[in-house]
Amino acid sequence: MSSPRKKVVVIGCGFGGLEAVRALSTADVEITLVDRTNHHLFQPLLYQVATAGLSAPAVSAPIRHTLRRQMKRGNLTVLQAVVTDIDAAARQLVLDGSEPLEYDHLIVAAGATHSYFGHDEWAEHAPGLKTLADAFSIRAKVIGAFERAERCQTDVERAPWMTFVVIGAGPTGVEMAGTMTEIAQHTLPMEFRRIDSTKTQVVLLEGSDRVLGAFVPQLSQKAREQLTKLGVDVRTGCKVTAIDGDGVTYETRDGDTTRAQYLPSRTVIWAAGVAGSPLGRALAANAGATLDRAGRVVVEPDLTVPGHPEISVIGDLAAAKSYGRGEPKPVPGVSPGAKQMGRTAAANILRRLRGESPRAFRYIDYGNLATVGRKAAVVDLTVPVVGAIRFSGFFAWLFWLFAHIYFLIGFRNRIIVMIDWAWAYWTYERHARVVAETPQVASIVKS
8 A cells, every 4th residue: 555645835835935836746745835825926026016017917827827737737735825833843834714734844935024123113104015915005105196296285295295215225126216217207297287297206215335235336336327317316325213104214424423314205115124924933933943133044954944854944034055165155035046945945855755865955146137227227147157247228128128028927927018018118108007096095985
């Protein structure tokens, strides 16, 4: 009599979880994929949904449709549920309905959430961008700001509504700031009677001394120059100390002198920090895992939790290192890293089932891409034998466009994004500007 299949549970259908399921699907194991949503999200283009450049279906796809080939093999179950706890001793998950889900091997790819560096009260006034719901909220906030500005009677009253602040100059912050400037300068002119959208101020605040800190200094400087050319007010060396419904307070240093400044704005976007999923704390409490300052799980070279070889942690939740030549190096929180971790975690589970030793994770760095705005981007590629290839400007922008289209999930999404981008390029139009009623508006209408 054959032994029952081993149960492998994967939490999260981001880049890492998706790759892990695909790698496991051909093996003789029972796979259960658990995600709080019913879709896979292409996060690198989520800001385009928030800024009305793309519709939600263009950057997302139903999980069951995405994994339809794997589901036909008969060993994959997909559950839409929230994992509320992990019982490492019993090898069980607790779902939102309180029912247990048993596993023999577990891959935790729950991703990350926003980090406000101990000031969670800022979230009310400065939303971050991680989910489709976040994108819809930011889109309504941005479009709504122009609508409110149209109703203002004086320039003084109007100014905070036409001042947009993006906090954090990583890829998301840079992309948001550049795109918001493009909307104000090219999409909305002539659509309002009382306001001139070209007078909109987009301010990008960054705590360090340069934008895109993960890039080499020369590309970082190129990105800053391109942002400035687009019309973004880039302010580096600014430490945010307070955010409220009327604006942002930040500090700047001039030698030994610290100066506090206040920037009135009714629209603030947070892109400054991320923290590991709350499931990291569950692993710390129930599996003895160690967390770093960002709440990520410190993993072994094979991506498992120390003392629990049956639990692997990958993606943004893992404080992982790459074990190649030389000293181990931290793995950046980018989609290629998550994908590679997903494949490695799956391969190591199969090795263990065959009685073989797991292998240490080795990250292959293909480089970094970031778009700044229309015809502006920076590219830092790592090419075998050739080495680093770095360029910026229009050709970097084209490279960024085609790279993102290539990695999108599904042929339909690629075609839709190509058409939407081509139309936006020639016309400057953004037809995804429709927003639903806000809760405040809905309550007024019903009353």
